[in-house]
Amino acid sequence: MPFVALDWLKDHVEVVPGTDIKQLSYDLVKVGLEEEAIHPAAVIGPLVAGRVLTLDAKEQSNGKVINYCRVDVGEFNDRPGEGKEPSELPSRGIICGAHNFKVGDLVVVSLPGAVLPGDFQIAARKTYGHVSDGMICSQRELGIGDDHAGIIVLEQLLPEKAAAGELPAPGESVIELLGLGEETLEINITPDRGYCFAMRGVGREYAHSTGAKFTDLGLAENLPSGSVSAATADGFVVKVADETPVNGKVGCDRFVTRIVTGIDAQAPTPDWMVRRLEQAGMRSISLAVDATNYVMLDLGQPLHAYDLDKVCGPIVVRRAKAGEKLTTLDEVERSLDPEDLLITDSPQGAEGSRVLGLAGVMGGASTEVTADTVNVLVEAAHFQPTSIARTARRHKLPSEASKRFERGVDFELAPVAAQRVVDILVEYGGGTDSGRVSDLNNTEPFAEIVMPLHEPARLTGVEYDQETITGLLKDVGCEVRVEEGNVIAQPPSWRPDLTGPAHLVEEIARLAGYDTIPSRRPRPIAGRGYTPKQRARRDVGRALAQGGLVQVLSYPFISEDVFDDELLGEKDVRRQAVRVANPLADDQPLLRTSLLDTLLGVARRNIARGNEQCAIFETGLVTRGMGTELTGSFGVEQKPDPDQQRALEKGVPYQPEHIAGVLVGQAELAGSLSAGRAYDWADAVEFVTTVAQTLAVPMRVQGKDGRQRLANDNVMGEPGSPEAVAPFHPGRCARIVVRGACVGLAGQLHPAVCRNFGLPESACAFEIDFEKFTAAMPKKDLQVKPVSSFPPAKEDIALVVDADIPAADVQQVIEKQAGDLLEEVRLFDVFSGDQLGEGKKSLAFSVKIRSGEGTLSASEIQAVRTRIIKATAKKFKATLRA
Incomplete structure (x- = not known):
């Protein structure tokens, strides 16, 4: 997120006198820029000017020459004859190893209690036979330069102030003089406010909040030179050859180049620029690179500097070709995607044959600016946001440039920003502006927005008059006119997020002040409660939890290895998983096709961490990869038309809701009264029975013939094969049947599966299709009968039937014959x-x-x-056991 320093902000706007960093935060919050954090100053504590009074150089036993100095630090001096090492002069004794100063020089002294960059705390300490009561500082120690060999001599560092007699007296603070005492405000930028990634944008918003005068440094007339060089016939040739534009929009609609020659390769970046880059969280690299980074932070236009001697014209902006690779500036070789937009050049006359960089994301190593670069080609371009965003995410490369381009950059800013970089390289690097300018410009103004004058009042509940509406929109930067009761506004070049009337209303409300919108309690609407499916999900979750299971929520992403670990057959359609284009983890690119795909991993992690009692369940979606039609993406610029909507719906894979559980450990813990009992396949079946009873859904459990497919004939594999019930044990697995269809499996896991997941071989599991269960729920509302106060009657009935008749079928007949009198029937x-x-x-x-x-x-x-006996005899040829 952007860092804002008051001193830097003052370049763009007249900050209200007396404003501190907290007040700045408050002012920016009023216009929607939230405070992320306030970062303390680089130096805390006493950092003062000191006059060297004496200098005693002594060679040490290690051959090193050390200076013992007495330094006048004004009010911080020891009194004569006092201090840690008494002296006749009011001063402090300090040890220093540098030799670039002499008696009489004004130096920078950090006194005990000061904290320097890197949390370096200053304290008095004895060294080389003396007590050093402070430290004379170098540029590197204060974070304002790389020079560490010598200490700072203020007469040399600030010759103009020295000549004017404006240097501080001994003992006076130099924190403000060196720009070290400034706190910085880190702000949170929403995706639609990309222009606030630059000090220019923050200054504009501060002006909106306080009414302060704003100077737009993004305009040519406000440049130090007062103008921008126009394109010339001899400018570096640039071509755009985007043959496969994303969403029909060419990836690059503006490309500006400037050439600066004869730069001093050793020219240092000015200290003020280094400090500002460090305030923004960036490090100084070289003058050419620092200049492009600084202008980006200041104005908001990402730029790139090429070593001109390594670039062969013309530059061609195009999409990547199959098999192309690029080594980026971070020294990573990247395989390019055909959708990636590239900057290429043309060595040996082959146009666009060599890749120079990922457009709007990061440059390549082949043409980077080095310590030997003396001639620079400056690029300032405007790229299509969607294209840049996809490339950055595809390569996991969220650069400072891509953050800005994907949010939208001012398309009028490129030539101004390039001119700023040229001016810096000429002034501080001794370079020469070649005068060769190219500006390929195919940009178009944003479409006008028509908004009824009553729209702000309709959406906010606050009445705004016409003058207020038009005035606030002009403050935003829009060109505004009123026709026939409508405001017609054309958004400025830096606000690509303004595309409809609602966006204009938001700007009006924001600038008028959210605090002016009254708080009114809306009239409450009678709630309709849970839907039947929501109630079913809640009731089932409670029932399973009461049965001893713990509900978990796992990530739905898996690796392809999971299918092998679960012993799924090669032709098992559960292997047809949907692949995520931009997975959170490269090793988990697939969406799960079964809840057990992820639950088994959860059980494995618990067991590995010593949690031997792991009885868990999850309710969630699984994704089937078959039966869908692939479709392209249509972007977010506008609502899809009906045909596109239908195509998108066809492309959405089938995602049924499942319930699954894994049982590891003891169902009954061993104790003084019991030997304990481990979970077995019957417990898994019992939990499924709990689900059925909770939902009042008739269910059958089938045994050995349960080696069938789950839910339909296209899910589990070939009937009768071991993999048909994978990951379950083929001989200890039960089919769960509802309305004549198998809707799930319950039982013991296959021993090989247990080994693959590091689980005990007695581990059990279940998984059912919750959609099928809820579809079978009774449609009538639940009728609650009053509790009877009369005594019950109990009858035990033993029936002899064929061995292949399920007990559940017999129980259903008993329930039917007992009718409304039935309170409970149990197989014992x-x-x-x-x-x-x-x-x-x-x-x-x-x-x-x-x-x-x-x-x-x-x-x-x-x-x-009698009715029970007759009905079972008729249907099952049952006889009453004597």
Whole structure:
């Protein structure tokens, strides 16, 4: 985020006298620029001027010559005969190893208690046989230059002030003189306010907030030279050959070049510029590079400096070709994408054959400015924001230039910014402006916005008169006229975010003051509560949590290795995962096709951290990669038309909601009264049963024939194959059936899967399609019956049926025959043996019935029992076990 220093801001706007950094923060917040942080000054504590009174040079045993100095620091002096080392002169004793000063020089002294850059704290200490009661400072120690061999002599550093007799007296602070005592304000910039990434933009907003006079240094007439050189016939040739523009917009619509020759390669960057770059969080590199960075920070126009002797004209702006690579300034070789916009040159006459840099993002190493560069080509261009944003994200390269281009840069600023760089290189680098200027300009003014005069009042609730509306929009920089009750405004070149009436209303409200908008409590609208699906999700979550599971929320991103770890077959359609274009992590580029894809990883991390009891569940979306149509992107500049909307909807993959759980550890902990019990496949099935009961959805559990596909015939693999139920154990896995369709699986995980994820071999899991469950929920509202005060009747019924008949089917018949009297039915015993006959089993049910109108008679109880026996005999040929 941008850093704002008051001293720098004063170049653009007349700051109100007495303004400190906190007041500046308050003034900027009023116009929507939020404070991110206030950073303290570079130097804290006493930093004063000192006059060298004596200098005693002594050679040490290590051969090093050390100076013991007595320095006059005014009110900070020791009294004569006092101090840590008594002296006849009012002064302080200081050890110094530099030799570029003499008696009588005015130097910079940091006294005990001062804190220098890098949190370097000054204290009195004994060294070389003396007590050094302070430190005489060099430029590097104060962070204002690279010179460390010699200390600062103020007469040499500031000769003009010395000649005018304006240097400080001994003991006076030099913090302000050296620009070291200034706090900086870091502000938070929203994506639509890209122009505030420059001091020019911040100054404009400060003027809006306070009414202070603003001088736009982005205008040619406000340059020191008073004008910008026009394009010349001999300017460096530039061509734009964007054959595949993004969203139909050419990637570059303006490209300015300037040439400066004969620069002193060793010319230092002026101290004031170095300080400002450091205030902005940037380091000084060389004069040419520093000049481009400084102008970018000051005006908002990213620039780039090339070593002219390494560039072969013409420059061609084009898209990347398949297989092209570029080594950027950060010394990283990058494989280029056909959508990347490039700056290229033409060695040996082959136009656009060599890549010089990623346009608007970062330059290449082949033409960078070095310590030997004497001739510089300055580039100032205007690029299409969407193209730059995609390139920066694709290469994970959020440079200072890309941050500005992707938010929109003033398309009129390029020639002014280039002129500023040329002026700096001529003044401080001894270079010569060649006079060769190129300006390829295909920019167009922004479209006019038509806004009804009543629109601000409609959207804000505050009445603004016509004069206020037009005046505030003119302050923004718009060209404004009023016709037939409408305001027609043309946004200025630095505000690409103004595209509709709502944006103009926002500017009016912002500049008029958000505090002028009254606070009115809106009339509350009666809430409609949760939707049925939301209630179902909440109730299921509570039920599973009450059963001992912990709900988790995992990232939906996975690697391709997960499918191998889960033993999915090569043709398993769950491998057809959707790939994310810009993944958060390169090793996890896919969207999960099953909740177990991520839940198993969560269990692995818990086990690895010593959490051996890990019973977890998650409710979330999975993404199916099949059955979708790929479509292009349409940008965000305008709402998609109906055809584009339909195409986008077809391109969205199917994303059903699932519920899954992983069970690791003990279902019942061992104790003094119990040996404990580990989770097994039956617990996984029981949790699915809990979901079904919570939603009142009839459900069947199928056993060995459960090696079927999940949810439909295109999900789990070939029927009967081990991978069909992966990642489950094929012999310890149950199918969950709702309305005749398999909607999930529950059981023990395959031993190989457990090994792959570092889980115990007894680990179990379940996963069901929540969409299918909610679709099967009863449509009628839940009817709550009053609790009966009459006693219940209990009947145990043991039925002998064929061994392949599911107990759940028998239980459904019992429930139906018991009718409204039924309070509970529970299977409490399953038995098979020779006495029942081959292929037979006994199912024993406990049935509890109760009436709300009176105590049930023996005949009423018997009638229910008889109906149950007859109905099961008819449907299952069941017989009552003796």
